[in-house]
Amino acid sequence: MRDVFHEQLESVFVDLAGICGRVELAVGDASRALLTGDAELAERVISGDVEIDRAREEVEESAFQLLSLQAPVARDLRTVVAALRMVSELERMGDLSVHVAKIARLRVPGIAVPEEVRPTIEQMATVAEDMVRRVAEIIIRRDVAAAIALGRADEEMDQLRRRSFTELLAEDWGHGVEAAVDIALLGRYYERIADHAVSVANRVVFVVTGDNPTSVTA
């Protein structure tokens, strides 16, 4: 009985890593659409989100089946509930990619990101995509050390967000209010993607060690 349970649980984690892979693509495509003003690519991210939602529903269904049919207790129970939370967070990261893509689409045929903040936003996009890629690995390998290391990438994201504020609030900002608002919201979306990535990684730490890192709810 327990063996069937752990096999099914493993399959849930494989599905979670698969969703994480889709989210990585969505973050990457949304960022590319943003930085190149590619309306078609932005559209693909926006319309493709429904597949992440569907994959989420499937994982939820599997988790409910596990809870119903196997009635796990103690750590097994907490692992299944952790999986349910992870899939919610992954889906939310997909939604945030859609928000990035929508800002991209809104400014076509222009580009939402003025040249002088481009390095900062590009770096945010790179850090976000990289964090999501690492989370997929962390889920598959249950890699606690990698999960803990992810916090450092999150610190880089916080620094980048502060830098973007410094840039858009500088005396010589010449791109007006609209571009500044776009940059501020983009910064918020990337920051949230990073926060969720850390939270998902922390849940893996919990699943493996039974310890709940305090930052899990940050």
Next chain:
Amino acid sequence: MRDVFHEQLESVFVDLAGICGRVELAVGDASRALLTGDAELAERVISGDVEIDRAREEVEESAFQLLSLQAPVARDLRTVVAALRMVSELERMGDLSVHVAKIARLRVPGIAVPEEVRPTIEQMATVAEDMVRRVAEIIIRRDVAAAIALGRADEEMDQLRRRSFTELLAEDWGHGVEAAVDIALLGRYYERIADHAVSVANRVVFVVTGDNPTSVTA
């Protein structure tokens, strides 16, 4: 056995409504701090968030106890999992109130909201606080009709957010980039509070009827 289960489940929902009451206070206090530039009140919201976090942990513990000891199936199982999700969303609404309070604190002794957008932001704050108040009632009374009606308040929030963009992107906006960025982020925070309120209400609909409103994951 089932009776004990339903009594304990009811007590979880009473606790959820209690947390919702705390969130309502946090939203109201953060908004008041924002609109009056009250640093002390902002500080109280920020430091008080730990109590919402603690209350969340207690509800989670109770829900895990229910799952472990009673091994509910079918709708009972889904209701307990819904409660776990509701408490996460309520805690997140508390975090968003902290974000509002931090913008308030950042601008003291000034006020983050310029006079000409004040009516819009004031209205957002009122709608948000009102929505959270209604959610507490919806949880206690399992009021499906009220939960469905909450969608209309959310539409008002969306309209207010659009209005705030019109105002800060107007030709005659005279408050510079910093104030515009504050307003854009505040709009985002209030919008997310409203989204979570709708989502919590939709989970009540699910708990009562077994139907999952499609907007629950929006």
